[in-house]
Amino acid sequence: MEPIKRQKKETDPIYTVMLIPHKGREPRSIHFRVSFLKKLGVVCGIVCLIGAGVVLKSSHTVYKAQQNEQELLSYRSEKAVQEEKIGKLLQENEAIEKEMAEISKLEEAVRRELGESGVQPSRSGIDRSQYLGQGGPQSAKVEAVDVYAAQNKVLQEKVKDRKATLSDLLGRLRELNQRKAAMPTLWPTSGGxxxxxxxxxxxxxxxxxxxxxxxxxxxxxxxxxxxxxxxxxxxxxxxxxxxxxxxxxxxxxxxxxxxxxxxxxxxxxxxxxxxxxxxxxxxxxxxxxxxxxxxxxxxxxxxxxxxxxxx
Ligand SMILES: [Zn+2]
Structure with missing residues (x-):
C-alpha cells in the first residue's frame, strides 16, 4: 500500500495557502490538492453555464414581454381606428334605413293608386318578423362589428324584400296597362x-x-x-x-x-x-x-x- 500512496502524493500534490492577518493574529493555512482545484473548476464552470443560461432566458422573456406590450399597444390603436370606421358604417346603415322607409312610403303610395290599401305581406317569402327592429341597451360583450353585421344582414333582407314587392307592383302595373289597352274606350268613328x-x-x-x-x-x-x-x-x-x-x-x-x-x-x-x-x-x-x-x-x-x- 505504501508505494501507491506515495505515487498519488506525487501526481496530486498538496498546496498550502497561508493567510497572514495583520495585528499579530495567528496565521491560517488552507491545504488543498490539485485534483480539488480541478473539481472546483468543473463545478464553477457548470454553475457559470447555468447562470448564463438563466440570464439569457430572463433577457429573452423580458424582450418577449416588451414585444407583446408593443403589439398590444399597436392592436389597441388599430382597434380604435377600426371601431371608428365601424361607427361610420353604422351611421351609414341608419341613413340607408331612412331611405328604405321612404321607399316603403312610395311603395304604399303606388299601392293606394292601384286601389290597394294597408301594409302588404312580404312578397319575397321572407318572414319580416325575423328582422324587424330588435335591440336594447348594448351589452358590453357585443362588439360594434357584430352590430354592424347584424344590421347589414337585416338591410340585405329588406332590400331583397323591396325588390320582390317592386317587381310584383311592376307586374301588376303591366297587367293593368294591358287590361287598359284591351278595354274598348275609343269612339269607333270620327264624330257622328x-x-x-x-x-x-x-x-x-x-x-x-x-x-x-x-x-x-x-x-x-x-x-x-x-x-x-x-x-x-x-x-x-x-x-x-x-x-x-x-x-x-x-x-x-x-x-x-x-x-x-x-x-x-x-x-x-x-x-x-x-x-x-x-x-x-x-x-x-x-x-x-x-x-x-x-x-x-x-x-x-x-x-x-x-x-x-x-x-
Ligand atoms: Zn244598331
Missing part, C-alpha cells in the same frame, strides 16, 4: 251622331214590335273610317245577316267589340289590330235605314252599354 242607344227601343222600321238594341248606332258620312276601339285580334270579318258587313274584335281580358253595316271591310280574320286602326268604312249594309256604324261591346260574352266604356 248617336241615332240609337243601347237597350229597349221602338223598331226603327216602324213595326209595332218592341226592339231590344244590343249596341249603339252612330250615324256618319258614308265611307267615314271605322276604328278599332281597342287593340286586339280580328275574330270575324265578313257578311253577317242583319249586320251587313261586320267585324268582331277579340281584345282579351273578356272584352270584345263588333261593328256592323259597314260599306267596306279593311281587315281579315286572325289579323292583329291596334287601338285606332281603320277596320272598315261607314255604310248602310244589312238591316239599316242610313249610313251608320252599329257598335257593340261585349264583356265576358254579355252585351254591355258601350257608353259605359267609350269616351
Amino acid at each position: 251622331t248617336i241615332t240609337s242607344y243601347f237597350g229597349g227601343r221602338s223598331d226603327p222600321f216602324g213595326n209595332r214590335s218592341y226592339d231590344w238594341h244590343p249596341g249603339l248606332d252612330i250615324a256618319n258620312d258614308y265611307g267615314a273610317p271605322v276604328y278599332a276601339s281597342a287593340s286586339g285580334t280580328i275574330e270575324e270579318a265578313g257578311w253577317v245577316s242583319g249586320y251587313g258587313r261586320y267585324v268582331r274584335i277579340q281584345h282579351g281580358y273578356g272584352y270584345e267589340t263588333a261593328y256592323g253595316h259597314m260599306s267596306e271591310i279593311a281587315v281579315q280574320s286572325g289579323q292583329s289590330v291596334t287601338k285606332g286602326e281603320i277596320i272598315g268604312y261607314v255604310g248602310s249594309t244589312g238591316y239599316s235605314t242610313g249610313p251608320h256604324v252599329h257598335f257593340e261591346v261585349l264583356v265576358n260574352g254579355q252585351v254591355t252599354d258601350p257608353l259605359e266604356l267609350v269616351r
Whole structure:
C-alpha cells in the first residue's frame, strides 16, 4: 500500500495557502490538492453555464414581454381606428334605413293608386318578423362589428324584400296597362251622331214590335273610317245577316267589340289590330235605314252599354 500512496502524493500534490492577518493574529493555512482545484473548476464552470443560461432566458422573456406590450399597444390603436370606421358604417346603415322607409312610403303610395290599401305581406317569402327592429341597451360583450353585421344582414333582407314587392307592383302595373289597352274606350268613328242607344227601343222600321238594341248606332258620312276601339285580334270579318258587313274584335281580358253595316271591310280574320286602326268604312249594309256604324261591346260574352266604356 505504501508505494501507491506515495505515487498519488506525487501526481496530486498538496498546496498550502497561508493567510497572514495583520495585528499579530495567528496565521491560517488552507491545504488543498490539485485534483480539488480541478473539481472546483468543473463545478464553477457548470454553475457559470447555468447562470448564463438563466440570464439569457430572463433577457429573452423580458424582450418577449416588451414585444407583446408593443403589439398590444399597436392592436389597441388599430382597434380604435377600426371601431371608428365601424361607427361610420353604422351611421351609414341608419341613413340607408331612412331611405328604405321612404321607399316603403312610395311603395304604399303606388299601392293606394292601384286601389290597394294597408301594409302588404312580404312578397319575397321572407318572414319580416325575423328582422324587424330588435335591440336594447348594448351589452358590453357585443362588439360594434357584430352590430354592424347584424344590421347589414337585416338591410340585405329588406332590400331583397323591396325588390320582390317592386317587381310584383311592376307586374301588376303591366297587367293593368294591358287590361287598359284591351278595354274598348275609343269612339269607333270620327264624330257622328248617336241615332240609337243601347237597350229597349221602338223598331226603327216602324213595326209595332218592341226592339231590344244590343249596341249603339252612330250615324256618319258614308265611307267615314271605322276604328278599332281597342287593340286586339280580328275574330270575324265578313257578311253577317242583319249586320251587313261586320267585324268582331277579340281584345282579351273578356272584352270584345263588333261593328256592323259597314260599306267596306279593311281587315281579315286572325289579323292583329291596334287601338285606332281603320277596320272598315261607314255604310248602310244589312238591316239599316242610313249610313251608320252599329257598335257593340261585349264583356265576358254579355252585351254591355258601350257608353259605359267609350269616351
Ligand atoms: Zn244598331
